[in-house]
Amino acid sequence: MGFKLRYKSMGLHAVLVEWPAKISQDILKDVLLLKEKLENFYTKELVYVSSSYNSLLVNYGFLEINFIDEIAVIDKIYVSQKTTIPRKGRIWKIPVCYDDCFALDLDAISSEKNMTKKEIISRHSQQIYTVYFIGFLPGFLYLGGMDKLLITPRKQTPRLEVEKGAVAIGGHQTGVYPNASPGGWNIIGNSPINFFDVSKEMPCFAKAGDQIQFYPISLKAHGDIKILADAGVYHIKNEAIDD
Amino acid sequence: MIKVLKAGFYSTIQDLGRIGVQQFGVPYSGVMDRKAASFANALVGNNEGEAVLEMTMMGAQLEFKTPTCIAISGAHMSPMLNGILIENNHVVRVEMGDVLRFGKLLSGFRCYLAVSGGFKTETVMGSKSMYPNITKANKVVKNDIIKIEPTNRLNEGKHAKIRFNGAYITSNVLEVFEGPEFEYLSINQRDELFSALFTISNNSNRMGYQLVETIQNDLKPIITGPVIPGTVQLTPSGKLIVLMRDCQTTGGYPRVLQLSEASINVLSQKFTGQSVFFQLKSMISV
Numbered sequence: 325m326g327f328k329l330r331y332k333s334m335g336l337h338a339v340l341v342e343w344p345a346k347i348s349q350d351i352l353k354d355v356l357l358l359k360e361k362l363e364n365f366y367t368k369e370l371v372y373v374s375s376s377y378n379s380l381l382v383n384y385g386f387l388e389i390n391f392i393d394e395i396a397v398i399d400k401i402y403v404s405q406k407t408t409i410p411r412k413g414r415i416w417k418i419p420v421c422y423d424d425c426f427a428l429d430l431d432a433i434s435s436e437k438n439m440t441k442k443e444i445i446s447r448h449s450q451q452i453y454t455v456y457f458i459g460f461l462p463g464f465l466y467l468g469g470m471d472k473l474l475i476t477p478r479k480q481t482p483r484l485e486v487e488k489g490a491v492a493i494g495g496h497q498t499g500v501y502p503n504a505s506p507g508g509w510n511i512i513g514n515s516p517i518n519f520f521d522v523s524k525e526m527p528c529f530a531k532a533g534d535q536i537q538f539y540p541i542s543l544k545a546h547g548d549i550k551i552l553a554d555a556g557v558y559h560i561k562n563e564a565i566d567d
Numbered sequence: 568m569i570k571v572l573k574a575g576f577y578s579t580i581q582d583l584g585r586i587g588v589q590q591f592g593v594p595y596s597g598v599m600d601r602k603a604a605s606f607a608n609a610l611v612g613n614n615e616g617e618a619v620l621e622m623t624m625m626g627a628q629l630e631f632k633t634p635t636c637i638a639i640s641g642a643h644m645s646p647m648l649n650g651i652l653i654e655n656n657h658v659v660r661v662e663m664g665d666v667l668r669f670g671k672l673l674s675g676f677r678c679y680l681a682v683s684g685g686f687k688t689e690t691v692m693g694s695k696s697m698y699p700n701i702t703k704a705n706k707v708v709k710n711d712i713i714k715i716e717p718t719n720r721l722n723e724g725k726h727a728k729i730r731f732n733g734a735y736i737t738s739n740v741l742e743v744f745e746g747p748e749f750e751y752l753s754i755n756q757r758d759e760l761f762s763a764l765f766t767i768s769n770n771s772n773r774m775g776y777q778l779v780e781t782i783q784n785d786l787k788p789i790i791t792g793p794v795i796p797g798t799v800q801l802t803p804s805g806k807l808i809v810l811m812r813d814c815q816t817t818g819g820y821p822r823v824l825q826l827s828e829a830s831i832n833v834l835s836q837k838f839t840g841q842s843v844f845f846q847l848k849s850m851i852s853v
Contacts, residue, residue, distance in 0.1 A: 332747040333850055335825040338795055340747050345790055372587040374793060376817050381793035385586050391850055458592040459791065459817030462700060466791065466817075502592075503700045520591070522691055522701055528591050 327354055329402060331395040334381070336388045339395060341402075343378040347468060351378050352456055356533050360411065361401050375532055376457045377466070415535040417561040418500070418515055420449065420491050421546035426514035433476055433493070433510060445540055447471045448491075448498065448512065453536045463502030463520025463528050467536060470498045482508030489514045491538070513538075516550035517560060535565055569682075571711040573628035575669070578707040579697040579773075580688045582618040588692050589816045595796055596696035597812050599677050599773060599835035601828065603641030606731050607681035610638035610658050617685030618695040620707065622678045624838065626669025627707065629680075631661045633717045636683040640731060642675030642836060656731040675736040675836035684716035698813060739764075739843045741809075741830040744850060746799060748821035751786055759783070760823070764842040765807065773813040776834060778843075781805030786821045794818040797826035799845075809834060 330342040341358070343351045355375050362373045362382060372383045382398065422430065422445045434441045453467040460466075470493070478494045483506065486492070490501040492509035501507060502519035515538075521527050530536065541549070552558035581604070584597025598604035598621055605615040620627065626644040639646050639655050646653050646669050653659050661667070669678070688695050691702050699705045707713070752760070765778040784805040793816065794800070800808045800820035809826065810818075811834070824845060826834065837843060 333744060333825075334747065334793075334795055334822070335744055335797060335827060336850075337828070340793065342747070342792075347790060370586075372589070374590040374816065376792045377790045379792045381589070381795070383586065383589070383795070457817070458590060460592060460815055462592045462594075464592050520700070527588075527593075527692075532590070 327351070329399070331391075331398065333391045337384050337386070339382045339384075339389070339391065339398065341380040341382065341398060345378060347377050347456070349454060349468075352454065352533065355380055356411075358398075358402055361404070362398065365401055374457075376459060411531075411533070413533045413535060413565040414530075414562045415452065415537060415565050416530055418517065418536055418538050419541040419545065419549055420513045420515045420538045421541050421543055422448075422491075422513040423543045423546070425543065426487075426490070426546075427512045429479075429492075429510035430512045433474075433512065436476070437473070439473070444474065444512065447474055448493075449538045449540055451537070453498070455530050455532055455534045455536060457532045458528055458530075461502055461505055461520075462522075465499060465519065465528075465530055465536065467498055470496060472496070474498070476510050478508040479510060482506055486511065487514065489516060489519075491515055514546065516546045517553045517558060521556070523556075529560055529562075568632040569686075569713045569715055570630040570632060571627060571707055571709055571713065572630055572666070573668075574706070574708050574711075575622050575627040576625035577623040578627050579621050579705075580618050580686050580707065580713070581621045581696045582685075582694055583616045584696050584812060585692050585694045585701075589793075592816050593692060593701060594698060594813050594816060596694065596698050596701075596773075598679065598696075599812055600641050600679070600832045602735065602832045603677070603836075604679045604681070606656065607638045607640040607679045608685075609729075610640070610656070611636050611681050611683045613681060613683070613685055617681065618688060620680040620686060620713075622669070622680065624672060624676060626678055627680075628666065628668040631665045631667070632663060632712075633715055634660075634662050635715055635718045637661050637667070638681050640679050640681075642678040642736070643673040644678045645670030645673060646678075656733075674733075676838045677835050682715045683718040687714040687716065735829065735833050736836045738833050739837075739841070741833060741843050741845050742827040742848050743799065743824040743830065743845045744827065744848055746822040746824045747792075748786065748789060748801075749823050751821065752823060756782055756784070761845055761847060764844050766842050767837050767839050769839045771839060773811055775811050775814055776809045776837070778807045778809070782807070788819050789821055791817050791819045792822075794822060795825075797828070797831050798822050799824035799826065811835070 332340045453469045456466045486507035491513040494509035581598040759782040768777045770777040
């Protein structure tokens with residue numbers, strides 16, 4: 325609360341709520357707090373809220389809205405003191421195999437940066453990443469907090485197919501491809517777990533506001549975990565975030 | 568049941584899509600042209616949310632193993648039942664063993680087939696709309712068997728007597744509202760947007776329509792934010808992309824315009840080489 329919000333229409337069925345154009349944890353917390361307040365307010369109506377770095381999309385589905393009236397409703401909810409206890413985030417420990425057979429671009433990054441592969445892996449897996457939102461592909465987590473020394477421009481020519489589970493670096497971001505797709509990020513490893521499972525009511529284990537930490541595993545462990553994950557019985561280590 | 572003898576160019580099962588799952592990165596999907604799909608459904612007495620077959624450019628060839636009633640709307644693809652031409656926008660009785668096929672594309676681009684009771688394919692996250700990694704099937708293919716419920720009576724929906732106004736199918740006017748980043752466009756850029764005719768490129772599909780003509784662009788990319796079907800993005804090279812039903816949930820290009828729902832229907836019936844122009848609507852006057 326306390327940010328200067330801007331309201332914009334996106335046609336007759338959606339309102340965009342915007343925070344200052346910055347990527348920050350404070351803004352993320354405020355975005356998620358308003359998301360939760362709006363979801364509590366719109367329990368009966370078919371109104372859906374989704375978040376990204378510094379904005380919320382309030383989607384009224386088939387309902388045609390009066391923009392002026394709706395932004396008054398949203399703004400009132402934003403400034404209301406009625407405390408919603410924010411959901412406590414969780415930190416998820418994600419196994420990643422950085423073996424050469426998966427890490428297609430690790431050699432190139434290593435020579436480009438004059439940094440050993442071991443150091444790249446250690447810098448990538450030491451960091452704690454914040455999940456800002458899920459977008460791009462079903463189950464693709466937008467993570468913040470990558471070590472600045474790992475920043476690598478996207479590939480000139482995207483690959484036509486990046487393997488499911490590929491762990492990659494694109495510019496100042498890192499992420500995991502939840503399914504095979506074309507992609508232009510630099511691949512440095514592979515995670516055997518499923519980031520998107522349509523059969524579950526909550527298809528993604530992580531939510532905006534959660535944290536992710538990667539840990540290196542062997543090729544053998546990757547195979548073992550993949551069997552469990554594909555059978556739906558792999559338990560991803562996680563705990564509540566202390567803050 | 569229906570057996571798919573030929574799938575056509577690109578055919579999918581679609582309903583009104585998925586809403587409320589965008590926070591997981593799942594696209595909205597759903598029929599491209601809601602007006603035509605709803606009309607076909609209404610003719611056979613279905614709710615507008617029943618699943619229909621969306622056929623693109625070239626229709627499918629289908630053998631009915633179950634008696635039912637069908638209605639076809641949207642693009643005119645010269646539909647024939649057992650070799651005899653039938654009309655769009657009418658209820659037609661179909662018997663076991665009948666074969667429906669389509670011929671020459673006469674108008675529009677996407678054609679909808681509704682059957683009484685709807686197509687009974689798998690429902691995932693509240694919708695039957697096909698999408699890779701959401702539904703098991705991405706599209707309808709040859710030899711598919713699609714489940715439908717048998718109907719014995721000629722099921723005339725309550726809208727069966729309403730005439731279908733198909734003028735929008737050949738219209739080239741896209742009604743738009745200002746998008747979130749419209750305010751950053753210069754007077755010149757606005758002039759270009761609303762005076763030029765834009766040609767549909769061959770890079771156009773259910774995810775989005777890319778337009779050929781460029782406009783000068785010096786806008787900075789935005790911090791990745793939400794997009795919805797009908798959002799018009801301005802890329803760094805000055806190309807415009809109109810996002811359609813299967814678009815991603817977020818994007819980083821400035822969102823300069825937003826199509827009205829009716830204009831999404833109009834654009835869905837357009838194909839490569841055809842032209843459209845944008846007509847700005849103000850929110851207040853609507």
